[in-house]
Amino acid sequence: MEFRSSKALRGRSLHSVAEDMLRTKTYGAGRICKVDGCGTRLSAYNPSAVCALHGGGWKDEFRRTTRKATQREEITRLCAYEPCGREFVTSNPAKKYCSDACRMKAFQARVMMSRREQTDSSLQSARRAS
Ligand SMILES: [Zn+2]
Numbered sequence: 111m112e113f114r115s116s117k118a119l120r121g122r123s124l125h126s127v128a129e130d131m132l133r134t135k136t137y138g139a140g141r142i143c144k145v146d147g148c149g150t151r152l153s154a155y156n157p158s159a160v161c162a163l164h165g166g167g168w169k170d171e172f173r174r175t176t177r178k179a180t181q182r183e184e185i186t187r188l189c190a191y192e193p194c195g196r197e198f199v200t201s202n203p204a205k206k207y208c209s210d211a212c213r214m215k216a217f218q219a220r221v222m223m224s225r226r227e228q229t230d231s232s233l234q235s236a237r238r239a240s
């Protein structure tokens with residue numbers, strides 16, 4: 111299959127990239143910044159070929175991703191479905207309801223409300239028309 115062969119090709123190129131990275135890692139301690147005239151010794155943990163000054167903050171990126179991983183704190187929220195109003199604990203700040211059941215009920219209530227508003231306004235306009 112054509113799809114499979116192209117996938118295999120991509121896999122091979124990825125593999126050689128990984129090999130390159132491994133090779134640079136092996137010589138990691140002795141590398142210097144690629145920018146002419148800089149000559150800064152690169153940290154073995156620096157994945158780029160330039161120093162932190164010229165590389166555009168790989169360290170910041172590193173810090174940000176690690177912080178993100180530990181940032182999933184648990185928060186206590188109140189269920190947004192008012193008849194329920196239960197407290198629940200979640201690590202997802204976008205979560206509004208204590209359970210799927212409440213989410214569904216809140217959704218249904220909203221649909222019913224808008225339907226009622228619609229019928230009300232259509233009744234009014236019908237009355238106005240007559
Ligand atoms: Zn440099």
Ligand SMILES: [Zn+2]
Pocket residue numbers: 189190191194195196207208209212
């Ligand atoms: Zn609830």
